Amino acid sequence: MTSLIIASKTDQAAQTISAELRRWKNFHETDSKDMLRSEDVYLKHVETEGIHTDRLDVGFRPDVVIFASKHRSEANEPALTVHWTGNPTARADLGGKPKSLSPTDPVRLRTALLALDLARERKKMNYTVTLEATHHGPTELEVPTLFVELGSTEREWSDNTAGAAAAEAIWAAATTNQTSGKTAVGFGGGHYCNKHCSVLREEGYAFSHIFSKYFFDDYDPSIVHMAYDRTVGGCQTAVIDWKGIRGPDRRRLLDDLGQMNIETVRV
Numbered sequence: 001m002t003s004l005i006i007a008s009k010t011d012q013a014a015q016t017i018s019a020e021l022r023r024w025k026n027f028h029e030t031d032s033k034d035m036l037r038s039e040d041v042y043l044k045h046v047e048t049e050g051i052h053t054d055r056l057d058v059g060f061r062p063d064v065v066i067f068a069s070k071h072r073s074e075a076n077e078p079a080l081t082v083h084w085t086g087n088p089t090a091r092a093d094l095g096g097k098p099k100s101l102s103p104t105d106p107v108r109l110r111t112a113l114l115a116l117d118l119a120r121e122r123k124k125m126n127y128t129v130t131l132e133a134t135h136h137g138p139t140e141l142e143v144p145t146l147f148v149e150l151g152s153t154e155r156e157w158s159d160n161t162a163g164a165a166a167a168e169a170i171w172a173a174a175t176t177n178q179t180s181g182k183t184a185v186g187f188g189g190g191h192y193c194n195k196h197c198s199v200l201r202e203e204g205y206a207f208s209h210i211f212s213k214y215f216f217d218d219y220d221p222s223i224v225h226m227a228y229d230r231t232v233g234g235c236q237t238a239v240i241d242w243k244g245i246r247g248p249d250r251r252r253l254l255d256d257l258g259q260m261n262i263e264t265v266r267v
Contacts, residue, residue, distance in 0.1 A: 003174035004062035005043045008050045013070035013150040016163035017170065018043065021068075024167060032058065041174045050147070051095035051137045064105055064144045066112075066170050071151025078156050080120070080166060081192075082112045083132035085145045088211050089218035096137020099223060102145035105232040106183045106206035108173040112148055113200060115172040119165035127162060131193040131200070133186075133212035144232060146173060181206030183234070184265070185227045187253060188213055188241030195241045195267045208235055216249035221256045228260070237263045 007014035027036035034045040050067045086101035116129040182205045186196045208231040
């Protein structure tokens with residue numbers, strides 16, 4: 001199993017996380033410029049912004065790509081977040097292609113979130129730890145593409161303690177050998193997936209893509225099919241934030257899921 005971590009040189013949070021990774025783990029130089037290695041984990045520093053890193057240029061095909069990244073939010077609250085990449089609608093304002101989703105490996109997302117929870121508790125950090133709905137690029141790397149983000153302002157982007165927490169989560173996701181978890185695609189709710197977080201923590205779910213209620217403003221059933229098709233190991237379950245989807249949108253989704261023989265779980 002080979003994992004690739006990417007940190008943009010233009011991203012302050014990515015560089016904070018990268019520094020903590022290198023301080024914690026014994027990374028050494030490789031023959032490739034700007035790429036280090038520790039065990040079967042590679043760390044590559046790139047010139048491009050993470051969301052616009054559309055090529056790997058590493059000479060091998062990793063099992064997963066994990067981006068260390070900054071997070072922004074309107075509330076500017078301290079946060080550590082995890083999500084898969086993709087543009088579920090016709091808009092691609094933040095990299096990647098419209099109506100395109102990266103592959104996913106749900107256990108890695110679950111592992112990352114739980115590692116952030118543990119680090120927050122151990123380090124006594126006043127940070128929100130949460131999942132985000134699928135959004136932004138890159139979408140075309142052809143391997144599971146995960147973002148672990150540190151936010152939401154310059155103060156947090158340079159916070160070494162939070163950077164270390166993100167580094168621990170990235171390493172855990174990169175090196176996990178777990179295969180268990182109730183794999184599911186998530187639907188409904190806002191951009192921050194509170195109900196999906198709860199069932200991940202309390203009921204053992206491991207999420208592939210999660211589509212917020214805004215997905216239904218430009219609903220395309222082919223994207224639902226794509227999410228299931230691009231889930232490593234397969235998936236036959238949908239976890240639906242019931243009150244987080246308008247009634248007509250929910251009925252349309254349930255019809256499509258029924259035709260796909262997908263089990264639905266209401267939360």
